[in-house]
Amino acid sequence: METLNTGRKTKVLIIEDEPALRDIYSTKLRIDGFEVVEAADGIEGFDVAIHHIPDIILLDVVLPIKDGFEVLKDLKANPKTRDIPVVILSNLGQGYEVKRGMALGAAAFLTKANLTPVQIVEEVRKVLGKLEKERGKASA
Amino acid sequence: MDVLSIIGTVFNEMLIAVISVIAFTLLVREYMARKSRFLVLFATAFAIHATAMVTLFFGHILGAYGHETAATTALKISPMLISLEGFFIILGSTDLLAGKRRGFFQALGVILALLGLAAVIFGPSEKVIVSGMTFLQFDASMLTVTLGTWLLSSIMLIVLAGRRMWNDGKEKRESSATDRILLWSGVLGALFVITAIASSAFGIKFLMPLNFIALLASIALLMVGAAAAEHPDPAIRKRPVTLYTRSLVFKAVALNALILWVLALALLAITSSYFVSSSVDSRHSNLRRDLHYFAKSYSSYSLSLLEETSRFAALPDVVKNLAAPSFDLESMPDIVSDFMQKRRGSRILRVIDTDGVITYSSYSPTEIGKRMLSSRVLEKALAGKKLAAVEKEETFGIWTVRAGVPVKRDDGTTVGVILDTDVETAFDFSDYSSISPIYAAGYGFVAENGEQVYTSGGAIDALMRSTLQKRLGIGKSTDFKTDTALYLAERVYATDGVPNGFFYIYLTNEMFDIEVFRIIAVVTVLVVLSVVFMTGILLFGMTVVLRPIRELRLAANRVGKEDRYDLRVGYKSPDELGQLAEAFNRMQSTIAERTTELKEALREQEDFLDHTTRELRTPLNIFRWTLELMRFGDTGRLNKEQLELLEQLHQTNERLVKMVQNLQDAIKIDQRKLALRIQDVAVEDVIDEVAGVMAVPSRKKGLALHWNRPKVPMPRAYADRQYVEKILANLVGNAVKYTPQNGHIEIDIEETNEASPGGKKGKYLKVTVEDNGMGIPKDQVDRTFSRFFRASNATGGEIEGTGLGLYLAKQVVELHGGQIWLESREGVGTTVSFTLSTEKPSSKPMVAKQA
Numbered sequence: 007m008e009t010l011n012t013g014r015k016t017k018v019l020i021i022e023d024e025p026a027l028r029d030i031y032s033t034k035l036r037i038d039g040f041e042v043v044e045a046a047d048g049i050e051g052f053d054v055a056i057h058h059i060p061d062i063i064l065l066d067v068v069l070p071i072k073d074g075f076e077v078l079k080d081l082k083a084n085p086k087t088r089d090i091p092v093v094i095l096s097n098l099g100q101g102y103e104v105k106r107g108m109a110l111g112a113a114a115f116l117t118k119a120n121l122t123p124v125q126i127v128e129e130v131r132k133v134l135g136k137l138e139k140e141r142g143k144a145s146a
Numbered sequence: 147m148d149v150l151s152i153i154g155t156v157f158n159e160m161l162i163a164v165i166s167v168i169a170f171t172l173l174v175r176e177y178m179a180r181k182s183r184f185l186v187l188f189a190t191a192f193a194i195h196a197t198a199m200v201t202l203f204f205g206h207i208l209g210a211y212g213h214e215t216a217a218t219t220a221l222k223i224s225p226m227l228i229s230l231e232g233f234f235i236i237l238g239s240t241d242l243l244a245g246k247r248r249g250f251f252q253a254l255g256v257i258l259a260l261l262g263l264a265a266v267i268f269g270p271s272e273k274v275i276v277s278g279m280t281f282l283q284f285d286a287s288m289l290t291v292t293l294g295t296w297l298l299s300s301i302m303l304i305v306l307a308g309r310r311m312w313n314d315g316k317e318k319r320e321s322s323a324t325d326r327i328l329l330w331s332g333v334l335g336a337l338f339v340i341t342a343i344a345s346s347a348f349g350i351k352f353l354m355p356l357n358f359i360a361l362l363a364s365i366a367l368l369m370v371g372a373a374a375a376e377h378p379d380p381a382i383r384k385r386p387v388t389l390y391t392r393s394l395v396f397k398a399v400a401l402n403a404l405i406l407w408v409l410a411l412a413l414l415a416i417t418s419s420y421f422v423s424s425s426v427d428s429r430h431s432n433l434r435r436d437l438h439y440f441a442k443s444y445s446s447y448s449l450s451l452l453e454e455t456s457r458f459a460a461l462p463d464v465v466k467n468l469a470a471p472s473f474d475l476e477s478m479p480d481i482v483s484d485f486m487q488k489r490r491g492s493r494i495l496r497v498i499d500t501d502g503v504i505t506y507s508s509y510s511p512t513e514i515g516k517r518m519l520s521s522r523v524l525e526k527a528l529a530g531k532k533l534a535a536v537e538k539e540e541t542f543g544i545w546t547v548r549a550g551v552p553v554k555r556d557d558g559t560t561v562g563v564i565l566d567t568d569v570e571t572a573f574d575f576s577d578y579s580s581i582s583p584i585y586a587a588g589y590g591f592v593a594e595n596g597e598q599v600y601t602s603g604g605a606i607d608a609l610m611r612s613t614l615q616k617r618l619g620i621g622k623s624t625d626f627k628t629d630t631a632l633y634l635a636e637r638v639y640a641t642d643g644v645p646n647g648f649f650y651i652y653l654t655n656e657m658f659d660i661e662v663f664r665i666i667a668v669v670t671v672l673v674v675l676s677v678v679f680m681t682g683i684l685l686f687g688m689t690v691v692l693r694p695i696r697e698l699r700l701a702a703n704r705v706g707k708e709d710r711y712d713l714r715v716g717y718k719s720p721d722e723l724g725q726l727a728e729a730f731n732r733m734q735s736t737i738a739e740r741t742t743e744l745k746e747a748l749r750e751q752e753d754f755l756d757h758t759t760r761e762l763r764t765p766l767n768i769f770r771w772t773l774e775l776m777r778f779g780d781t782g783r784l785n786k787e788q789l790e791l792l793e794q795l796h797q798t799n800e801r802l803v804k805m806v807q808n809l810q811d812a813i814k815i816d817q818r819k820l821a822l823r824i825q826d827v828a829v830e831d832v833i834d835e836v837a838g839v840m841a842v843p844s845r846k847k848g849l850a851l852h853w854n855r856p857k858v859p860m861p862r863a864y865a866d867r868q869y870v871e872k873i874l875a876n877l878v879g880n881a882v883k884y885t886p887q888n889g890h891i892e893i894d895i896e897e898t899n900e901a902s903p904g905g906k907k908g909k910y911l912k913v914t915v916e917d918n919g920m921g922i923p924k925d926q927v928d929r930t931f932s933r934f935f936r937a938s939n940a941t942g943g944e945i946e947g948t949g950l951g952l953y954l955a956k957q958v959v960e961l962h963g964g965q966i967w968l969e970s971r972e973g974v975g976t977t978v979s980f981t982l983s984t985e986k987p988s989s990k991p992m993v994a995k996q997a
Contacts, residue, residue, distance in 0.1 A: 073842040106838025
């Protein structure tokens with residue numbers, strides 16, 4: 007079971023417009039002990055993020071109306087969500103696209119096609135671990 | 147008489163000389179303006195041509211006045227000059243057209259020129275007189291060598307200009323007009339050489355007019371082609387005639403000069419035939435008169451000889467002595483010997499007795515005792531009658547004037563005869579100036595029996611002698627014309643009235659031709675000089691009269707180029723130009739006023755726009771912040787539909803903000819207030835950013851956006867990063883907007899040495915955005931960068947835009963010292979490129995449009 011220092015389950019928000027992929031990711035994460043909230047598009051994703059305050063967000067980029075970069079920009083602009091690590095999970099992989107994501111403040115930029123759900127969970131853990139270490143350092 | 151052909155030749159030579167001088171003057175003027183070496187070379191060629199023509203002309207004149215050596219020299223110098231001229235045309239055309247192979251052609255030119263000079267100096271030539279004009283005729287091969295440089299220069303013009311036209315054709319360019327003109331000049335030049343050889347060396351006379359026309363046209367074309375070649379004004383390169391048609395003075399003077407020349411030609415044709423006929427008539431009548439006087443003087447000489455002899459015969463001593471058995475003149479008294487001594491050596495005095503036997507001879511004592519052979523004068527004298535006539539002197543076998551007088555006693559019986567002969571003086575024409583070799587081809591005396599007695603310059607044949615004799619049978623004198631000459635003849639009589647023979651003079655037609663030429667040459671020189679003089683006066687007058695036009699043109703040009711609406715033309719006169727100048731000045735005032743008003747109105751409008759956009763910022767920000775509050779859930783949770791509407795509103799608002807920013811930039815640029823913050827910018831990073839922003843929109847549209855980032859870092863550009871981003875965002879945004887689904891967009895960057903193709907040199911970065919979108923219609927490409935431009939295939943459709951983006955991009959790029967340009971084909975795609983300098987600028991701040 008995946009928990010935080012507070013003892014509650016780690017909450018992951020998946021923003022992905024492809025239902026099948028969303029299902030696979032959430033199932034795998036739940037099995038591994040995460041609490042999962044889902045959103046099917048950018049607008050919903052941002053809404054969920056500000057009301058649920060997840061511990062980490064998996065964010066697709068190509069989304070209808072409000073795309074992933076827009077969501078990321080808004081997340082980083084809103085003090086409530088500013089510190090939530092965002093892992094971009096996208097099929098975009100051109101250099102300038104990765105740079106754009108990182109410039110907007112993403113914690114990692116993962117390419118969907120290259121990674122199995124297992125590897126994605128590992129990446130999520132890696133990001134969380136790194137974050138915890140940094141926070142520990144900061145509080146110490 | 148071949149008056150027209152003489153006028154044709156002389157006038158042509160003068161005309162070509164004058165046109166060569168004009169060509170020389172115009173090319174020198176052109177050279178003064180732009181200092182291209184080939185202009186001087188061609189000008190020199192024309193100067194030489196004019197000299198050659200004048201030399202040729204004076205060669206004819208010298209020939210006509212009998213200065214053989216001078217004429218030959220002049221006639222040799224002329225083709226030498228022509229050879230030299232060809233050499234200068236070769237130099238000029240290689241300089242203009244040949245490029246790298248110049249040296250080869252010029253060396254060939256030198257060789258041909260030397261050969262040509264040698265051919266004239268050492269080659270065989272023959273002096274011929276055609277229609278009274280002296281020419282030097284070379285055989286075909288010598289003439290070809292002499293005209294070798296000309297032929298080579300013509301061939302070179304054809305080949306070199308032709309090669310350039312061929313290359314233009316291969317590269318699908320329109321060939322240059324000057325090349326075409328030079329090519330034709332070469333063709334006509336070659337035609338001139340060929341017809342010259344054919345007509346002069348092979349005597350194909352009907353080619354002469356063609357020869358002249360070819361030369362004239364070749365010179366005229368060469369003049370225009372050379373003067374317009376590489377001219378800085380593209381309008382002149384396109385239409386070389388503009389060089390001359392653009393000047394009103396030139397046109398007016400040219401028209402007048404043309405009329406003068408035509409008049410001169412007509413005048414020459416009319417007056418010279420009049421002068422010619424009167425001169426020939428007077429020459430004829432002078433000769434006729436002289437011949438008549440000569441015949442008369444002959445008669446009076448015969449009479450005086452007879453008179454002298456009679457007085458001698460009447461002396462009492464002579465009579466007494468003759469009656470004695472032997473005649474002894476020496477024993478006679480002084481008076482007789484005085485008489486004898488007074489006689490010249492050419493006189494022979496003989497005393498003959500009644501039996502016809504010589505009893506005394508002043509020529510030789512050996513004649514004494516001999517019988518005098520038959521002589522009409524002797525027979526008459528023996529019969530008691532005096533007579534003087536032309537007779538053959540047997541002792542010398544020559545024809546002489548002889549006087550015979552009977553010596554009579556007081557009772558009237560004849561005791562003997564005195565025969566007095568002058569063997570020399572009778573036929574001497576030398577006192578008569580009109581009968582000189584220049585004017586008469588030959589003259590002489592023919593005895594009654596048809597024997598040619600005395601001749602000078604050339605005898606006449608037996609047929610002509612008998613013809614003249616027959617004609618003289620009708621009258622005392624006759625004029626007789628044949629195909630080749632004019633004959634004048636006058637009958638002379640013995641003192642008893644019996645025909646004795648005739649004097650004749652003849653003139654060949656050639657002499658008449660030369661006379662005609664002399665007259666025409668003089669008239670031509672006068673006419674040409676007066677036409678040139680009048681043209682000069684015209685040119686001067688026209689320049690003075692039309693000076694205000696020049697002033698008006700200069701003023702109008704400056705107004706057009708420099709927007710100087712304060713300029714006024716100072717010419718004041720009630721004439722048309724004065725009115726025009728006044729109208730111009732009035733117009734200027736009106737324009738100046740209107741411009742001020744317009745600028746004022748425009749400034750007010752801009753101020754208003756500036757103010758409005760400023761005012762717009764606050765409400766837009768209020769929108770933005772309010773929307774953010776709602777979007778970020780600070781005003782309570784909204785349902786999905788509300789959130790979607792809110793998102794649309796937010797995106798629209800952001801677009802509006804951007805549009806207002808663009809508008810403000812445009813106003814700043816127009817008011818020259820846009821200040822750039824120049825720093826060194828890694829343009830690749832800016833492209834990264836812009837491509838990142840455009841990534842999702844292009845993905846959503848199914849476009850492949852390739853940004854070919856170089857592996858090695860490019861030099862940094864000196865620019866305002868914010869504006870570079872704006873430029874790029876606009877270009878890539880346009881590409882995404884105007885490229886349909888599944889299209890592709892490429893962004894490239896490279897270093898370059900010029901601000902734009904063929905533009906300012908320097909170190910630059912060139913960014914290119916290429917798409918395979920809808921493109922811009924060909925007729926609109928030029929306007930793409932103008933304010934509010936939107937291509938016709940983009941308006942009215944579903945694609946939005948204000949048309950301000952590219953205008954701003956251009957202004958900003960140029961403000962940076964770079965260039966922006968665009969290639970587009972409708973339905974194929976568009977490529978936009980711009981450059982930014984990588985050289986550190988001077989500290990001067992960059993502000994839009996330096997005033």
